[in-house]
Amino acid sequence: MLFNLSLRYKLPLWGGLLIVLTALALSLSFMGQAYDDLKQDVLRSSEDLGLTMSRALFPLMLHDDVWRAFEMVSLPFQDSTRTNATHAESLIVIDTKRQVYVSSRPESYPVLSDLAALGREFAYVDKALGALQTNETRALEPPGSSRLFIAIPIITDGVTLGTLLVVHDTSTFWFRFLRLIVRALWITLIVLSILLPINWYWGQRMTHPLSLLARHMGTIHHHLPEALETGIYEYGDEVGQLYKAFDEMVAQLKEKALLEKHMIQSERMAAVGRFTASIAHEINNPLGGMFNAISTLKRHITLDPVAQMTVSHLDRGLQQIRDTVAALLVEAKLKSRDLIRQDFDDVRLLVTSAAHKKRIEFAWSVSIAESLPLPSTLVRQILINLLLNAIQAASDGGQVSLLATMDENNLLIRVENDGKTLTAEQMDTLFEPFSRFSEQGNGLGLWIIYQIVLQLKGEIKAGTEDGLTHFLVLLPLTGQKAEND
């Protein structure tokens, strides 16, 4: 369960855990150190006191001056309001027979009592002193006791008169140690209260870009994910590389999707073309027969006025069918001369009256060779259809522009208008027959253009840019001659 948590929580939690563990480890080692220091401190000061006192005690013991010795060992305990510097519980002077010579607490440790008889701890000390007999200062810790004994020999010039015992109740320095612990705990808490929020913030900051990426990736099954906003993560580390890779992947996916869309569209257009052509052929054959029949009827038979009118109606209706079918069946095989620059001027003249009606302003730019190896009739058809569409789509008093250029292999024609832009839906069926975008026209204009461009092995694209709708036609110059001839 914990391991399934979001990184946003997991990372700060682990970090927090590490911080807490570190703080605890540091605190514990500090406490250990502090305990040792404290103990050493107490031992050292006791030793100092004991050494000074044992030197002064020597002559007093030598002269058997019990009272002075008592005054001396009582000295550190006289000011009872203040805890004495060594925190010793008592001082006991032991003679060579290991009896109490004098002590700072004669009621507890009476004069002449055997050390071993004072209690279990003292028996241990008695034994230890007996075993030692070295003339060195020793710290003795009876097992299971709260007391600590520092034994300092009372010795001068190699003569030992006894031992001074500095007795400590370790509970007093536990109390001091407790104060240290409380202080250490506070410091730890303060450090944690600073580090943990920083850790939380850092964890959030680290994992936020990752979780954002994960969310984006998660949508990939349903639709193409949006590219991530730039500036979310700009660093070059692994996360940054992920972001970059993700962006690249999204771009590639989009390109692929676009390509597929184009392919489907052109396949559909090809199917529509084949379908239209076959229907047109099927209609054309009986149509020719019908025209022959009407012609025979008019020539060989004298008709009364009513019959004449009826035949005439038939004739006109059939002609309309033929025109429509002719329009569907774009005939590229038509013999035609090469395109010359003059053709552009002719087309301009042809559409001028339509433009005038809507007070359209032309922007006209033609920079091509004098003559191009393209069938003039078809190119003129393309130009007229595109320009008429543009004029029709443009707003009143608007603008239509034509740009014709060429490079080594292609003629490029670009027609723009400032009218209503095309919707995505319109774009999808733009070149299909009878897909009307305006009330005027038969819905075959773009279809015809598309068929012509297809036959000339060129390309046509429509698009919107800066509020302008444009059509771009590209016609290859090579490979046309053979067909034209």
Added chain:
Amino acid sequence: MQRRIFLGLPLLLVAGISLAANQPLRIGMTPAFLNDQYALLVVWQDYLQRNMKRPVEFVQRDRYRETMDLLQQHKLDFAWVCDYPYVLMGNEVKLLAVPVNQGQPIYRSYLIVPAKDTHTHSIEDLKGAVFAYADPLSNTGYLAPRFDIKQAGHDPATFFRRTFFTWSHRKAIEAVASGLAQGAAVDSYVWDSLAKVNPGLTAKTRVVKQSEAFGFPPFVANRSVSQADFNAMRAALLDMNKNPAGQALLAKLNLDGFIAGSPDLYKRVAIMAGTAGNP
């Protein structure tokens, strides 16, 4: 010599004091009383100087032996000593004055034990104990208990398991109060005075037994002191209860006053010294 005195005479007349007045009178002070009341000593010194119209010096020593030495070396004119040193010095000193306490020129030896000790009723109960003596030349703090032990048929040298000297009655009381010693014999005057000044300390001790009465520790004069100085000092002491300043001092000393006294007061101590004293 004649001329110098003659020349000095008008000056002396003007000053109204004798020639010897140039030399301060030196008085030895011992733990026969609460001798750690330093402020009291300053006031007393001031009082005596005004009263006698000449400088007075107090010379403090903790051990009777030292004060005795100073007397024998003529470094002291007077001293307040214990009965036992007075008896020991014999003709070297003269009895100057005897303090009066609770209406009488007498005091006793108190046998004390820690207040916790409720079973001790006589010194014999303290056999094998740790015992504190005040001074080897103290009457109440050494001679009297040893005399009692001897009277009971024991050897004072081995009766106690351990003995030690505190060199003052007050410290002997402290030794018992703290539990260092299981018993001590002290000056009744010091114990009673301390009970007024520091009742907390005496409350930690219990008086088991009071001895017979002895002459109060006397003021003695060195044999070499002139009769005039002897008289002047005796008068100064005897006059103390006759004026407010002196009465205030006596109240602090826990005394009623001074009398001339008689050496007979110390006969009993002389007998004890012969029996149980140091050889």
